[in-house]
Amino acid sequence: MIEFKNVKKIYKNGTVALDGINLHIDNGEFVFIVGSSGAGKSTLMKLLLREEKLTSGNLIVGNYDLSKMGFGRIPRYRRKLGVVFQDFRLFENKTVYENIAFAMRAVGENNRVIRTRVPLILKVVNLEGKQNNYPNELSGGEQQRVALGRALANNPDYIIADEPTGNIDPELSRELMDMLVRIQKLNKTVIVVTHEQSLVDLFQQRVVTIRHGKIVSDRRGDMFNEKP
Amino acid sequence: MKSLNPLYMIGQAIKSMMRNFTLTGASVLILTACLVLTGSFYLLLTTITHNVESLTELNQIIAFVDEDYESDVIRVMVQEMDNVVGVPEIISRDVALEGMEDLLGPHEHIVGNVYRDALIITYYDNERLETLIHNLYSLAGIATIRNDIEVAEMLEGIRAIVSLIFISFMAILFLVTMFIIVTTIRLAVQSRELEITVMRYVGASKAFITVPFILEGTIIGLLAATISFIVQLLLYGVVRNALEGGIINMLDFSAVGEEILMGFVVIGVLTGVIGSCISLFKYMKA
Ligand SMILES: Nc1ncnc2c1ncn2[C@@H]1O[C@H](COP(=O)(O)OP(=O)(O)OP(=O)(O)O)[C@@H](O)[C@H]1O
Ligand SMILES: [Mg+2]
Numbered sequence: 001m002i003e004f005k006n007v008k009k010i011y012k013n014g015t016v017a018l019d020g021i022n023l024h025i026d027n028g029e030f031v032f033i034v035g036s037s038g039a040g041k042s043t044l045m046k047l048l049l050r051e052e053k054l055t056s057g058n059l060i061v062g063n064y065d066l067s068k069m070g071f072g073r074i075p076r077y078r079r080k081l082g083v084v085f086q087d088f089r090l091f092e093n094k095t096v097y098e099n100i101a102f103a104m105r106a107v108g109e110n111n112r113v114i115r116t117r118v119p120l121i122l123k124v125v126n127l128e129g130k131q132n133n134y135p136n137e138l139s140g141g142e143q144q145r146v147a148l149g150r151a152l153a154n155n156p157d158y159i160i161a162d163e164p165t166g167n168i169d170p171e172l173s174r175e176l177m178d179m180l181v182r183i184q185k186l187n188k189t190v191i192v193v194t195h196e197q198s199l200v201d202l203f204q205q206r207v208v209t210i211r212h213g214k215i216v217s218d219r220r221g222d223m224f225n226e227k228p
Numbered sequence: 229m230k231s232l233n234p235l236y237m238i239g240q241a242i243k244s245m246m247r248n249f250t251l252t253g254a255s256v257l258i259l260t261a262c263l264v265l266t267g268s269f270y271l272l273l274t275t276i277t278h279n280v281e282s283l284t285e286l287n288q289i290i291a292f293v294d295e296d297y298e299s300d301v302i303r304v305m306v307q308e309m310d311n312v313v314g315v316p317e318i319i320s321r322d323v324a325l326e327g328m329e330d331l332l333g334p335h336e337h338i339v340g341n342v343y344r345d346a347l348i349i350t351y352y353d354n355e356r357l358e359t360l361i362h363n364l365y366s367l368a369g370i371a372t373i374r375n376d377i378e379v380a381e382m383l384e385g386i387r388a389i390v391s392l393i394f395i396s397f398m399a400i401l402f403l404v405t406m407f408i409i410v411t412t413i414r415l416a417v418q419s420r421e422l423e424i425t426v427m428r429y430v431g432a433s434k435a436f437i438t439v440p441f442i443l444e445g446t447i448i449g450l451l452a453a454t455i456s457f458i459v460q461l462l463l464y465g466v467v468r469n470a471l472e473g474g475i476i477n478m479l480d481f482s483a484v485g486e487e488i489l490m491g492f493v494v495i496g497v498l499t500g501v502i503g504s505c506i507s508l509f510k511y512m513k514a
Contacts, residue, residue: 075432078428091426102423103426106430107431108436150430154431
């Protein structure tokens, strides 16, 4: 469960990026965040990742109250999140397998767990057989799936993706979204920032629109079905 | 709680050092240079102190008797002076000549014996030494006095100056070393920027991210300390051999070796660790 209560974010230079956000996201929901450039979408993601601290209001993610959380608890909290970066951020000198295993090593997972878990993840992201390839031997879509696999490595409750389809062509974006929907079905909460209206229309999920740091519309997924 | 795997940490540190081989090597060498200089200064100070001590501990001065006077007579007069312990020993001019010839070779080119009889006077109170020397000089039969206290005082003076130079010199050297180490570790951090970013996002602990770099600093420190110790040992041997038999009494290296090694390890590792921590400041906070 994610709960934004009257959340404001004012950057040091005085920019008001978020101005009173109230948003409730249930466990297992799939949410698109849309809005024009500079609306505050990335800021919202950064608050969730605890990359930035909110200026006022309350933000609760599961058992964590981010408005009160100290630095010491950030690592533990972040293990609940899986992040997909727009620019993939894969290690060019590591194989697909090692890229995914890296995330597990980083939290001190032992090799036995890694050896059993990585193949499962490769299956989820449809990369079986590619485990020994290096990123530059993969297509853009495949690379993006490696990034997604790495986000899933530590079995997070929340998947957070800021413009994950920014660097790949529309067909592959759809493929990635399909995969995110499948991952949501594994009872994970998925939050995707995008400006690709076609994707939003196609997937008929909940859509939160932000403008000038405020939520201006929150359309539930099932409302699509009510449309004629 | 999953614990940090020390082997993995050390592996990461060594990998990183290999990647930055040139700069790591430079760090080790510069730190080594600093340590050896520090060690040399320390040994110089120790040697001076040691010599000052042995000079003052003896509580003896040597008075040379004028050729026109009888040493026996003078001895009796000196013996009665305040602050003098026991009967002064006479070293006759013949013995002195023999001794000097033993040390310097036959004095063939010098006709006759140029040496004087000497009285070795033992006293008990350093404080009243000046009075004793004054009294001795006022005695007609005393030609001159060799006073090791003056040598000791001069050495004390040298020691003070050496210490001052030493401290300022070291401060500068260690700042330079620190700068090099900070640069080395910062480069190591930069070359792993992506890894660090990903580690932070997946929730790696602060220790997991920073320990390999701190270890890297520690290894640089330990390497430098080991090399420095060996260099210092060899250097000391060379200097000792060169000064063998001279007036400077040099300690056995084993008497100071342990202190030197400990000092090198502590200074080396501290410099390395502090250097890494400075480079990692940004990651230590959050
Ligand atoms: N670190 C920062 N310091 C100061 N201002 C910032 C910072 N990051 C973002 N901003 C400002 O905050 C506002 C919201 O930015 P944000 O990145 O959240 O927008 P966005 O909706 O993600 O836009 P885009 O679609 O272009 O990615 C913008 O006006 C931006 O200039
Ligand atoms: Mg953005």
